[in-house]
Amino acid sequence: xxxxxxxxxxxxxxxxxxxxxxxxxxxxxxxxxxxxxxxxxxxxxxxxxxxxxxxxxxxxxxxxxxxxxxxxxxxxxxxxxxxxxxxxxxxxxxxxxxxxxxxxxxxxxxxxxxxxxxxxxxxxxxxxxxxxxxxxxxx
Numbered sequence: 001x002x003x004x005x006x007x008x009x010x011x012x013x014x015x016x017x018x019x020x021x022x023x024x025x026x027x028x029x030x031x032x033x034x035x036x037x038x039x040x041x042x043x044x045x046x047x048x049x050x051x052x053x054x055x056x057x058x059x060x061x062x063x064x065x066x067x068x069x070x071x072x073x074x075x076x077x078x079x080x081x082x083x084x085x086x087x088x089x090x091x092x093x094x095x096x097x098x099x100x101x102x103x104x105x106x107x108x109x110x111x112x113x114x115x116x117x118x119x120x121x122x123x124x125x126x127x128x129x130x131x132x133x134x135x136x137x138x139x
Contacts, residue, residue, distance in 0.1 A: 007098050012112040014045030023050035031084035040090035043083045048111055051137045058136040063088050065129035095133050
């Protein structure tokens with residue numbers, strides 16, 4: 001088993017690093033990253049920061065059988081910048097490593113941000129060849 005605590009810590013460190021940046025602008029640059037592992041961690045941190053800053057109810061990243069990745073936010077009918085196919089797959093894999101959800105399921109997930117923390121819920125589902133991860137934010 002991989003040490004998921006290390007990935008969790010990296011996501012929190014990226015949250016601290018990018019806290020003063022525009023998350024959507026930074027998310028749009030992620031597909032250009034060459035290290036998919038680091039890009040996935042960066043994208044997760046930026047998605048969390050965007051959700052916190054924008055009052056999102058949930059952010060969903062899904063990937064179909066062809067590798068197309070789509071990201072949406074529940075608070076409005078908008079599509080967020082996608083991390084791209086390879087990084088999108090790595091984002092989903094990284095979330096699985098951190099949460100230990102093998103197939104489908106839902107777990108609470110606490111994320112430290114600066115001197116505080118936020119309690120999220122992570123839900124993984126599969127439907128019709130599409131794998132979906134929801135990051136749910138508290139109200």
